[in-house]
Amino acid sequence: MKRVLTAFSPKKLATDALRDVLDQLEEEGGFICPLLLIFSSDCDNFGWYSKMLANSYDGAVVIGTTSHMMYTGKRSSMTGLSVMAIMSGISVTAGVLQEASRFPGQYKGVIQEAYNEIGTDENTVCLEFNASEAPSEELVMDTFGEVLRDTKVRLIGCTAAKQDSPKMPSAVSLNGVVYMDAAVFALVHNENGAISIVRENIFNETEHSFVATDVDCSIRRVYEFDHVPASAAVAKALKIQPEDIPKKAFYHPLGRKRSESLSVMGIDKIHEDGSMSFFTRIYKQTRVYLLRPVESLKDTWKETAGKVHKEIQNPSFSFVVSCYSRTKYFLEIGENNDFTQLLDSEYGDYIGVSVHGEQMDFEHLNQTMLIVAFE
Numbered sequence: 001m002k003r004v005l006t007a008f009s010p011k012k013l014a015t016d017a018l019r020d021v022l023d024q025l026e027e028e029g030g031f032i033c034p035l036l037l038i039f040s041s042d043c044d045n046f047g048w049y050s051k052m053l054a055n056s057y058d059g060a061v062v063i064g065t066t067s068h069m070m071y072t073g074k075r076s077s078m079t080g081l082s083v084m085a086i087m088s089g090i091s092v093t094a095g096v097l098q099e100a101s102r103f104p105g106q107y108k109g110v111i112q113e114a115y116n117e118i119g120t121d122e123n124t125v126c127l128e129f130n131a132s133e134a135p136s137e138e139l140v141m142d143t144f145g146e147v148l149r150d151t152k153v154r155l156i157g158c159t160a161a162k163q164d165s166p167k168m169p170s171a172v173s174l175n176g177v178v179y180m181d182a183a184v185f186a187l188v189h190n191e192n193g194a195i196s197i198v199r200e201n202i203f204n205e206t207e208h209s210f211v212a213t214d215v216d217c218s219i220r221r222v223y224e225f226d227h228v229p230a231s232a233a234v235a236k237a238l239k240i241q242p243e244d245i246p247k248k249a250f251y252h253p254l255g256r257k258r259s260e261s262l263s264v265m266g267i268d269k270i271h272e273d274g275s276m277s278f279f280t281r282i283y284k285q286t287r288v289y290l291l292r293p294v295e296s297l298k299d300t301w302k303e304t305a306g307k308v309h310k311e312i313q314n315p316s317f318s319f320v321v322s323c324y325s326r327t328k329y330f331l332e333i334g335e336n337n338d339f340t341q342l343l344d345s346e347y348g349d350y351i352g353v354s355v356h357g358e359q360m361d362f363e364h365l366n367q368t369m370l371i372v373a374f375e
Helices: 014-024 046-056 104-118 137-148 230-238 242-248 297-311 324-332 336-346
Strands: 004-009 036-041 061-066 069-072 075-077 081-086 090-098 124-130 154-159 172-174 177-179 182-190 195-200 203-216 221-225 254-258 261-265 267-270 276-278 287-293 317-323 349-355 358-360 363-365 369-374
Touching: 004 014, 004 069, 004 349, 014 046, 014 081, 036 046, 036 349, 046 061, 046 172, 046 177, 061 090, 061 124, 061 182, 069 081, 075 336, 081 317, 081 349, 090 104, 090 172, 090 177, 104 137, 104 182, 124 137, 124 195, 137 154, 137 358, 137 363, 154 195, 154 317, 154 349, 154 369, 172 182, 195 297, 195 358, 203 230, 203 254, 203 261, 221 230, 230 242, 230 276, 230 287, 242 267, 261 287, 261 363, 297 336, 297 369, 317 324, 324 336, 324 349, 336 349, 358 369
Parallel strands: 036 061, 124 154, 317 349
Antiparallel strands: 004 081, 036 081, 061 172, 069 075, 069 349, 090 182, 124 182, 154 358, 172 177, 195 369, 203 221, 203 287, 221 276, 254 261, 254 287, 267 276, 317 369, 358 363
């Protein structure tokens, strides 16, 4: 029996996509009994997929998120259904943090209960999907951090995404129940060895840096960098007018350095008063750096793969989180197919999602790719 099966159907009609996936998840013509099912789909049919998968595999933990694009094998699609079924070699517990946009902290007991049940923090990861469209990721990360930060458990997660013109909102799901203001999670212990989590940035820092001197963290807004209007400071570094910053926003996000890692913070809006909104919080007195794209995407992809293989030479299976803005960029420059081919060649059996925010080790990120690989 295989340890992991992946299945994918790009069909828009939900009944056809589900039938395709269920057929692919059979082994030697027989029905499988997974311990954990991870899935993603388009928004329009997500609720139905969630219910049907939970009914079909009622002995499994079934966790899912809407996605802008699904990746698996050598293929990708903005419609349909993607599933990974893990049959052996893991222990898993799961839970839900309700009211993610308001007060997820009141549910930290749910995390503690799941942690107690899993019984070990060795080779254990917290896989987390957040549904709230409000700027709530930091609240959710703080909640997980309160329980897990002093353990060996690492966290990888994302904020649910939707297509450009969906009929339904973005959402997440656990065991057939759909949530639109909650974070669902699964604590997964790998009984067969190590777990590696690697982040990939496609940006390098420039010589320009700023200190946030006037901020409102609750709404992710920076009023001043170095005591001047935020947009004026960034525009001066880019040698453009403040109103032209949105045209450069993807190519020049800001970044925060911690040790050797670079945390990317995407630009959301420029306001009439000269302030700037971001897709993640920038705290007062934080030094941030203006970023620029790397010279070679393919070299960066290979470097990321090298980091994973340094820890796990031959991954058994992997889960990939990639930012929505990266997906749009790769499509625009014609690199999405090469990106999908590389994922298939480097990370074993895998599925991937394209989402609206990435979370790693209790920190919320933007414009980043995360990989969790299991030995």
